[in-house]
Amino acid sequence: MDKNRLWIIGSALMMVLVVALGWVVGIQPQLAAISTANDQRVSVEQTNTGHRASLAKLKEDFKGIDGLDQQLASLNKSVPSGTNAPDYVDQLDALAIANQVTLKGLTIADAEAYTPVAPVAPAVPAAEAGSPAPSPAPTATPTPTAAPGSPPVTNAGITAANFASLSVQITVSGTYSNVLKFVNGLQTGARLFLVTGLTTTAATGSSAPGGTAAPQPAAAPGNDGLVDGSISGLIYSIVAAPDPLAATGK
Structure with missing residues (x-):
């Protein structure tokens, strides 16, 4: 094998090595950085979309702030x-x-x-005819309950x-x-x-003169x-x- 062929083979190997090193050291990190930047851009765009939706809702809610202020003042x-x-x-x-x-x-x-x-106690059903009378329950301390027909409103x-x-x-x-x-x-x-x-x-x-109460006129019917x-x-x-x-x- 002559020297020219060896130089050609060595040059080819050097070019392959340079290309490989350029890919590993220069191109591949840049491509990874570009991919990472694209992922971050998509994430930021999604976050901005959510923020824009929240801002639009806040603007819509703010339109009724005067009515809410009046309601709060009344309360x-x-x-x-x-x-x-x-x-x-x-x-x-x-x-x-x-x-x-x-x-x-x-x-x-x-x-x-x-x-x-206190909540209204449920009504106890009357005993049916012929059924044995239930044993008397122990007397409990009564608790205040609402009037029938007006269930209490609790919060x-x-x-x-x-x-x-x-x-x-x-x-x-x-x-x-x-x-x-x-x-x-x-x-x-x-x-x-x-x-x-x-x-x-x-x-x-x-009081009338003399210390007696002055009589009031009697109210006739109506x-x-x-x-x-x-x-x-x-x-x-x-x-x-x-x-x-x-x-x-x-």
């Missing part, structure tokens, strides 16, 4: 955070003036933890830890119809009010006489969660 007036007693007294004064009654007395008790309404988010009730006693004086309008205003007003009792008696009137109305009920408030720093004493 805050209905059941405020804290007793908010001064504002409630102002509401009662305005309601009394609007219905032409005199607010004679108001008592608001301390807040008490909310007690959820797991309302507990004794975050909800409180305050007993309210209101005394007003005015015509019978106006007292009833006042009670209706209590039930439909801005502050949530549950009427638990209502009594009316003939108005006593003011007439609207003056009465003193005593209304008892409950208002509610949200109990704010304690500050973690205050709870730990730091």
Whole structure:
């Protein structure tokens, strides 16, 4: 084998080696980098598509933010955070003036933890004729239940830890119809009010000269006489969660 043939074979081997090294060192890493970049681009495009969908939904939801703010403001007036007693007294004064009654007395008790309404106990079927009478069950402590036909509405988010009730006693004086309008205003007003009792008696009137009570004109059938109305009920408030720093004493 002459020297020229050996040089040709050596040159060919060198070219093959250069091509192989170029593929391993230069081309193959670049192709891998391009493949990785394509995979990352597809992943980013998918993420951006999800973000665009979320942004579109947020924009759509934001269109109703004003209505939600109004609803929240109404709910805050209905059941405020804290007793908010001064504002409630102002509401009662305005309601009394609007219905032409005199607010004679108001008592608001301390807040008490909310007690959820117990579910209605199922009715026990009557024993069929001829069947032996069941043995008497041990007497259990009665639990408060809702009136028949009005199943209680419960919410797991309302507990004794975050909800409180305050007993309210209101005394007003005015015509019978106006007292009833006042009670209706209590039930439909801005502050949530549950009427638990209502009594009316003939108005006593003011004292006449000599220390005797001035007689009130008797109300003929169908007439609207003056009465003193005593209304008892409950208002509610949200109990704010304690500050973690205050709870730990730091």
